[in-house]
Amino acid sequence: MRILSLIIVILTAAVLIYGTLDMPDCANPDTPASQHVSPRYVTRAMEETATHNIVTSVLGDYRGYDTLGETTVIFSAGMACILILRKRRRQ
Amino acid sequence: MFDFIVGKYNYWIYIILMMIGFYAMMSKRNLIKKIIGMNIFQTAIIIFFISIAAKRGATLPILEHAHDGGEHAIEAISYINPLPHVLMLTAIVVMVATLGVALAIVLLIYKKHGTLEEDEILKKIEFQE
Amino acid sequence: MILLFDFAILIFVLICAVAAITVKDLLSSVIILGAYSFLLCLLWAEMGAVDVAFTEASVGAGIGTILLIVAVSKTTRRSKD
Numbered sequence: 001m002r003i004l005s006l007i008i009v010i011l012t013a014a015v016l017i018y019g020t021l022d023m024p025d026c027a028n029p030d031t032p033a034s035q036h037v038s039p040r041y042v043t044r045a046m047e048e049t050a051t052h053n054i055v056t057s058v059l060g061d062y063r064g065y066d067t068l069g070e071t072t073v074i075f076s077a078g079m080a081c082i083l084i085l086r087k088r089r090r091q
Numbered sequence: 092m093f094d095f096i097v098g099k100y101n102y103w104i105y106i107i108l109m110m111i112g113f114y115a116m117m118s119k120r121n122l123i124k125k126i127i128g129m130n131i132f133q134t135a136i137i138i139f140f141i142s143i144a145a146k147r148g149a150t151l152p153i154l155e156h157a158h159d160g161g162e163h164a165i166e167a168i169s170y171i172n173p174l175p176h177v178l179m180l181t182a183i184v185v186m187v188a189t190l191g192v193a194l195a196i197v198l199l200i201y202k203k204h205g206t207l208e209e210d211e212i213l214k215k216i217e218f219q220e
Numbered sequence: 221m222i223l224l225f226d227f228a229i230l231i232f233v234l235i236c237a238v239a240a241i242t243v244k245d246l247l248s249s250v251i252i253l254g255a256y257s258f259l260l261c262l263l264w265a266e267m268g269a270v271d272v273a274f275t276e277a278s279v280g281a282g283i284g285t286i287l288l289i290v291a292v293s294k295t296t297r298r299s300k301d
Contacts, residue, residue, distance in 0.1 A: 005114060005117035005118040006118075009110050009113055009117070012110065012113065013106055013110045016106045017106055020099055020106070023099070023102060025099065026098055026099070026101050026102070026145065026221075027145045027146060027147040027221050028146075028147065029146040029149065029168055031143065033143050033144070033172060033174075033175070034144075034146060034167075034172045037174065038172045038173060038174045039167035041173060042152070042165065042170050042173065043165050043166075043167055045154070046154055046165065052153055053153050053154075053271075054152040054153065054154065054173040055152055055173045055176050055177055055180070055271045058173055058174065058177045059177045059180060066177075066178075067181070070184055070185065073184075073185055073188055074184065077188035077189070077191055078191075080195070081191055081192060081195045084192075084196060084198075084199055085195050085199070097223070101226065101230065104234065108233065108234060108237055111234075111238060111241065112237070114241075115241040119301055120300060120301055121246070121299040121300065121301060123246050123249075123288070123291065123292065123295075124241060124246075124249070124299060124301070126288075127240055127241060127250075127253055127288075128241060130284070131240070131241070131256075134256075134257075134260055137272075138260065138263070138264075141264055141267055141269050141272060142267065144267075144268075144269065145221055145267050145268060150268075151268050151270055152268075171268045176269045176271055176272050179272055180271060180272055183272065183276060183279055183280055184275070184279060186280070186284075187279050187283055187284055187287075190284055190287060190288075191287055194287055194288065194290075197291060197295070198291060198294060198295065201294075201295040201296075206296075207295055207296060207299065208299070208300055
């Protein structure tokens with residue numbers, strides 16, 4: 001069992017390392033992730049949301065529905081914990 | 092060659108970290124050890140996304156000269172990409188919610204079977220049937 | 221990003237991850253996981269993600285460690301592997 005899982009882990013690591021050979025270098029400012037939508041967030045955040053911290057303005061204003069979904073996840077996790085851990089009545 | 096290794100070595104360390112968590116999830120028999128492995132796996136993914144956001148020679152995503160009436164132009168190249176930070180902020184909170192539900196299920200299993208080892212639990216289930 | 225600082229923290233993170241899954245006592249394993257979370261917080265503050273570092277230090281290292289300690293103290297400390 002241990003040998004089998006070690007083989008699976010090494011195969012997965014080899015596939016993932018083969019995938020990193022095409023990735024852009026770390027801390028490169030010209031990656032596709034930094035070119036598409038984030039320059040608009042950085043340059044327009046002050047006039048559109050009047051917040052110094054860009055992370056807060058994206059979290060609370062541009063992507064507010066994302067935060068609403070996160071709150072739903074936490075609520076359902078709390079409900080699941082209460083339902084699992086409550087004391088059951090003896091039958 | 093040296094530039095290639097310097098540009099890519101942190102991705103390889105993240106992959107090693109993720110594989111440590113994956114190995115713990117598959118081969119450890121204790122349930123708490125499996126949950127710790129899941130935690131390591133999730134944090135490895137979060138580190139990978141944060142490292143995508145890093146830019147060389149850029150500063151934190153907090154605006155510096157915001158109230159001087161447009162004297163200093165805001166350029167996107169001098170601030171770190173804020174979008175992966177927001178997404179991973181959500182992912183960290185979801186990680187803790189997952190941990191809470193998993194530990195509640197582990198407590199229920201311990202109350203019913205009296206052990207945390209996977210093979211002993213399987214033996215007791217077979218013995219009951 | 222400072223290259224040497226980054227590399228040193230990553231080596232510490234790897235050592236903590238290996239130690240957390242090999243220690244036989246569950247309580248020390250949980251405490252090593254807390255140290256792992258604080259090293260990750262340092263790594264993110266070094267990469268420039270200050271908000272993520274705050275959230276990790278309060279939610280990941282604080283609440284996560286407390287939940288795991290409560291679970292271990294309600295069940296058992298010993299494990300076979």
